[in-house]
Amino acid sequence: IHDLAVRRNEAANWLRRTVGVVCAKNLAEEPSEEEFRVGLRNGIILCNAVNKIQPGTVPKVVEVHSVSTIPSDGSALCAYQYFENVRNFLTGLQDLGLPTFEVSDLEKGGQGVRVVDCVLALKSFAETKKLGKQSLFKHGGIVKPSMSAKCSVRKNEPFMKAMTRSHSAELLRDGVSPEQTLGLDCSLEPAETITSDSIRMLVQTIISDKKPEEVPLLVESLLSKVIHEFERRMANQNDLMDDEDHNSVGSTGDVSAAGLVNGDSVAKEIQAMADIHFELQKKQIQDMKSNICTVKSGIEQFKLQYSEDLAKLGNHLRTISHAASGYHKVLEENRKLYNQIQDLRGNIRVYCRVRPFLPGKVSSSSSVAGIEDRTITLMTSSKQGKDARKSFTFNRVFGPLATQAEVFVDMQPLVRSVLDGYNVCIFAYGQTGSGKTFTMSGPKILTEEGLGVNYRALNDLFDIQAQRRDTFCYEISVQMMEIYNEQVRDLLHSGPNKKLEIRNSSQNGIAVPDANRVPVASTSDVVDLMNLGQKNRAVCSTAMNDRSSRSHSCVTVHVQGRDLTSGTVLRGCMHLVDLAGSERVDKSEVVGDRLKEAQHINKSLAALGDVIASLAQKNAHVPYRNSKLTQLLQDSLGGQAKTLMFVHIAPEPDAIGESISTLKFADRVASVELGAAKTNKEGGEVKELKEQIACLKAALASKDGENESIRSTHSSPDILRDIRISHAPPASGHPGEEAGCLEVFIFQAEIHSTTFS
């Protein structure tokens, strides 16, 4: 065993040296039998070794390129590759006339010793070749592999047997082991070709340096070895014959028959490998088929699931779209209801705002005697030392301390109406210096609290636009115009003035199509435009105010919204109108151009009052055409449009005349709407009063007054201030009358008193 290990190590070392460390990485220096077998199993080292010694012996070495390509189970493919290599190696060895081994010797259970012998033989061959003795080896050995040479490797024949059978030099070496010391090496000629000359030379070589007395002993020893070898050979021959019989090769027993056996076994091995390979591929195909089936059924399952999911999604989508359309209906309904509420609150709303005393002009007396939630009382004049007071009622009265935010609260809901497609007009009315610009824009030095209704309304507009981003797409644009001396000017046009026409027949709600209309995306955009417009506005000094506006300025914000679901387009606009000072001409102490300006202003303000009053009274005819101002705003005054007017009162006692005229103007505009507002609040009461008035009318029509005794316990003179009934003392005389004759005067349906008896 020790000897075998030594020889194996020798073989391994020689292979490692020959093929190099890289190629021989799988072969240890001192491998165990198993390591040796596994290291050489793929034939690569062997093929490379023989190719190094005799280039081209194995024309194509099947290399294993990466470990990952070697299946762990030693699959057929790799085995086939190994087989190729090992087969080619063995064939190469046969061609070189070297002893070979069985392919199965590289498998478990094979005879590793034969592989070791084969490698060592190759080593000897290499060394001989190196020493230039190849010819000796060649000529002395198996010259050319032939069938007879091939048959030297027989199935199951131990390698060494074949070797000894083929190489008589080995016999000589073995037989004369002591002679190795005489300089004999394994490259002696094989026995088959030994001639008498060569025997003589051999003998001479052996005995040349021997003493004569040593020769007989030497000859004896040699002869006994020869005999021994002869006997061994004979025995081998018998074994061989038995093997051949056993393998049914026939009784010929010649080498060619053995060669056939060997060829058969190779074919069988190839066939076996091919079968394994085929079986493996068959199995793989079956696996793949079953995989395909699994995948197919998976896909079917997936398809089914997918169509189910799709159907479910479809249902969900239908529900959602149904809900969405319902939601849109609700939104629409909400929008309508919201604006109906605005309608109920009055389409025309009038607010009164009292300016505080200006800094440095604080007075101990004020023209304003009292302010309640909705009523303002003015100190009109002193009659015989007594103060006379006059009260006016509005939607709301704001005192001098009211903040800008409080003033905005009531108009805030109207901003939403603009985005819902309604038109809104916001007016600032009052004498010069009463605070119109302050209400609309704010003080000269703007702070956040000081922001006027313009800015607040625009901020809200853009905020609501952003909130509705998912449902509506809004386009917002701005026009800014001035009406000066009954001429419309474009305040966003900085060049020379051009005369602008007002067209009320336009479909898109643009009354002055020739005026610049600038798209805006934020409040600051609008503010920039307003500043530009303000620069262009005609501002002129008067005796009343050094910054008196002698023209009406109108900022119009056009809003066009498209419902992203229904595609419906809504158009609305908001007019922010800072009216020119309303002071009477005579007080302005103006003449010439200033007088002309004042007359135009007064005329247009009166026309505005007329229009609003006739709208409030629901007259059939509304005199829009009496001024440019009312023409410009025609679409936004009346119908479903909302009008909001802030009338401004200066508290200074010397402004009382203007204040009263302002309040009368506002009262005229507000009265009917306020009546309507009361109707909503106190509907039953007003209805009853109206019924009573109808009875009164009927009583008057019958003129006898005898059958009716109309009584009323109501006393609400401020509810229907447009109806005044004059109450006369009863006429004398009619019998049976408890309370005398009733004489009623109705002046244009105005009730002076609602208490009758």
Ligand SMILES: Nc1ncnc2c1ncn2[C@@H]1O[C@H](COP(=O)(O)OP(=O)(O)OP(=O)(O)O)[C@@H](O)[C@H]1O
């Ligand atoms: N509610 C208020 N609180 C404090 N200051 C006010 C208020 N209203 C007006 N003012 C101040 O009174 C002055 C005159 O106001 P404003 O310019 O707004 O009047 P106007 O009616 O617009 O005048 P005009 O017709 O000349 O434009 C300004 O200095 C303004 O800041």
